[in-house]
Amino acid sequence: MRAPTCEETIDVPGAAPLAAAVWAPEGVADEPGTPFGVTYEPAPVVLAGVSGHDADELVFALLDSGRSVVTVGGEAPGAAGALEAMSRLGVTQAHLAGPLAGAIAQKAPARALSAAPLPVRATANATAELLAHIRAHEPRRRHNPLVSVDAAGAHVAPGPEDIVVRRAVAADEPAIQAMYGHLLDACDVPGRETCGWRRGFWPLPDDVSRRLREGTTWVALERGDERPGAPVLGAMSLDGDFGLPGVEADWEPLAPGEMLTCHLLATDPAARGRGVATALLAAYAREGITRGCRALRINTSPQSLSNRLYRELGFTLHRPVWFPYEGLDLTGWTNLYEIRLDEASPAPGHAR
Secondary structure, eight states, X not given: OOOOSEEEEEOOTTSOOEEEEEEOXXXXXXXXXXXXXXXXXXXXEEEESOOHHHHHHHHHHHHHTXXXXXXXXXXXXXXXXXXXXHHXXXXXXXXXXXXXXXXXXXXXXXXXXXXXXXXXXXOHHHHHHHHHHHHHTOOOOOOOOSEEEETTEEEEOOOOTTEEEEEOOGGGHHHHHHHHHHHHHHHTSTTTOSSOOBTTTBSOTTHHHHHHHTTOEEEEEETTOOSTTOOOSEEEEEESOOOOTTOOOSSOOOOGGGEEEEEEEEEXXXXXXXXXXXXXXXXXXXXXXXXXXXXXXXXXXXXXXXXXXXXXXXXXXXXXXXOOOTTSOSOSEEEEEEEESSSOOOSTTOBO
């Protein structure tokens, strides 16, 4: 019988501890992006509130389909407890199955790719129906690779035509702060949180203003309204400092001038779905090429929905590093992503 990749006891405030386990498909011991063997593609399945023989049957059937499985049990795990377990294990998005699937999806819809209640008995037909349901709701690729590299050099795919990205100026600060404020407001609403940021904890106090004063901030604006102080759709900061002191990544060491790092990438929630982040990342890539950089580098929590965007845009996912952000309700692991501008890019989503 296959053993779980890891077993964790999850402490939940105000409730009994939860027993959680990750089961990885054959050959997967430690998928980059999580230290527990949770695969990104195909998306994992969370079995919440399922126990006994039925859980075993489902786990093995799901493993045979090539995806990781997370089981969450206990006396009464509840939706909040299951979400806490997902957070601790670095699960960004997952298919949900079991008695708690609907409650979890209602509490945090951004985390649920699908939700399916399970029958009392895990019969062969019921398992086949669950697998068919999961396959029907598998996320579809929405983006082409951001950068291509050939003998002539690196080339950036065009971004959305209705969005302009430029360097920020001092007059933009009120609009920039307002945009980050809208994102933090959304993060306070259960189910709307997509990145784990919290007001007063991240971005760090005065970090946005400091980066603007240093001239490293870029903003995304509506084409035709690019004046200083215009409403900001999104923003980012670019510099040569990766910003994780003491971290030893598994990528090639580069001097600050040889790499360009993106920080505080954010989109106003009201502008989601318009390609704002893609427009910002395209400007980031063009700036890196202009500066003669060899690589673009960025990091994010395994729980951030930006993980899927980075993978689809062709960033290489490296091994995670332990770098917890005090005060944020996030797993302490950080995902490291890179696009090389001086060598042919691997297939989108490739993990070293």
